[in-house]
Each structure stands twice: as structure tokens, then as C-alpha cells.
Amino acid sequence: MEEQNNMVRIAAVGDIHVRETDTGKWKECFKLVSQEAKVLLICGDLTDTGDEGEAQVLAEELKACTIPVVAVLGNHDYEKGRHKLIRNMLQKAGVHMLDGESIVLEGIGFAGIKGFGGGFDNHMLSMFGEGAMKAFVQEAVDEALHLDRALARLDSMESGLKKIVLMHYAPIKATVVGEPEAIFPFLGSSRLAEPLTRRKVTAAFHGHAHVGTLEGNIDGVKVFNVARQILKKEGYPEPFYYFDV
DSSP states (O other): OOOOTTOOEEEEEBOOOBOTTOTTTSHHHHHHHHHHOSEEEEESOOBSSSOHHHHHHHHHHGGGOOSOEEEEOOGGGGTTSOHHHHHHHHHHTTOEEOSSEEEEETTEEEEEOOOOOOBOGGGOOOSOSSHHHHHHHHHHHHHHHHHHHHHHHHHHHOTTOOEEEEOSSBSSSTTTBTBOGGGGGGTBBGGGTHHHHHTTOSEEEEOOOTTSOSEEEETTEEEEEOBHHHHHHTTOSSSOEEEEO
16 A cells, blocks of 8 residues: 555454354455555444454454454443453454553554443433433443543643544434434434544544444544445445545
């Protein structure tokens, strides 16, 4: 891959849902993306059922990837309560696993969170009523705070540093359109969008909404739903979305 005008090409995908039977399925894809991009982002649902055996398959497949890999966990990775083990396994495999953390690669700042639900715009759930409802809303609030702190750390490193965010849940409604409206509150939250705009992020990538919409925008911040199922629907010949920063 040749860089033009000092641009850095990022590849992004979400919801790869690796299974224990997927040995050999991803190696060629990871070889190809290593030739086309400088950094690979994986936006959650790394495993299909949150099993460490699936994470081990992914770790082996990623040996074919020769560029830095940055990832966040998704809801599927939490299914069996083994998310910490999955995170540790992939970290040992060289993946930069972010959960309210940030990292600078190729001169670009990356911040990552899982995110959470809660709904969008005027239809966001409020912190009112039963304790369970308050806890649901608080989860999204906490995730937004974690993202803001990660972005603040990047801002403290270098003035004008370009910032990219990856998460699993959607920060805006536009990229979940296509899903049944009844489940919008479980696909993301507008609370995740506020740090993106205030911290002047260049772009954000997420997954989770398999039949949502590829691209949206909030106050000049580009937002992409790079769930593998979306990319396939849009006719991408390979399971990655490319973005030049």
C-alpha cells in the first residue's frame, strides 16, 4: 500500500463473531488487510458466544495480520462472563484491547469503549423509576465518561492530534436505521455522542446493528456502522471498511 499526502489508511470491521469452527477462515482476510491498511479496528463481538475457545481461534487467525490491531469487546463477548479472560488472551496475542483507554498509532489517537444502550435524542431513557432502570441508564453514562477520559488523555499528549473512536454500540440513531424501532434503545445511546463532538473526533466506528445503516454524521463527526453484515449488504467484496485519516 502506498500512502498519499501523508494519509493513513484505517481498516474497520465489527461483529466478526468468530466460532471454534472458524480455523483458517480469517487468515487470508487478515493477510489482505495488512497490505491495504496501516491499522485494523475490530468493533466488538469478536467471539460468537463469549467463549475462550473462540478467542483462541481468533488469536491464531490474527497471527496472519502484520499491522497493529485495536479492538473493543461487544455484548456477545460478555455472554458467558469470560470477557476478562477473552480480553487477556487477545492482549497476549498483541491486540490493543481498549476499554476506556487510548493509544497513539501511526500518529493517530485511538480511543475505545464498548458503549451501551439507552436510546437516542428525545427518546433516550431517563434515570427515573426503578433501580434496574437507573442502573441501565447509568451504564451508558459511565461508558460516555470513560470515553471522554480516554479522549482527554489524547488531547493532553499533543495539540491537534487526530482522534478516532471505536465502540460496539451506536452513538447516533442514523446508523441503526433499518433495525426495528422497538429495539433502538438496546442498540446504542446518544449519550455516547457528546464526547465525540466536544472533543472534535475525526470519525467513530461501531457495530452491533446488523441491519442498520453504514454512515451517519453528528456535528461534523463521521460515524460508521462497520458491522460485517452491513458491509456485506453494501456489496463490499472483503469484510473491511477503509478510511483515510
